[in-house]
Amino acid sequence: MEEKVKVVIELDKNTVxxxxxxxxxxxxxxxxxxxxxxxxxxxxxxxEEQRKEMELGISMAAIGIGLKRMEELK
Known part of the structure; x- marks a missing residue:
């Protein structure tokens, strides 16, 4: 089975x-x-049509957060 990254987002009631x-x-x-x-x-x-763009955008955010965490651990 292919490994996948899980991204969690929290939304407050005002936003919803x-x-x-x-x-x-x-x-x-x-x-x-x-x-x-x-x-x-x-x-x-x-x-549908925006799936790839959504996946790429979320992936970029996940990479940025991963890099920040790595820097903090140094």
Missing amino acids: QAAAYLGDTQLSDELWKQMLSEPISFPMGVM
């Missing part, structure tokens, strides 16, 4: 509320609690 508003969706307390209940795995396949 803004996204819900832009998506014309109500962020109810029930939905917010459900979202908090377990990690959400992001299926890159849903990005």
Whole structure:
């Protein structure tokens, strides 16, 4: 099995509320609690045409963070 890097992102409620508003969706307390209940795995396949760009951008951020961690350990 191919090894893969896991990237974790945390979003605060204000950011999620803004996204819900832009998506014309109500962020109810029930939905917010459900979202908090377990990690959400992001299926890159849903990005279709932008998938490669998304993967490259996230990879660049992961590389930058990895390099910073290496520098801090020196």
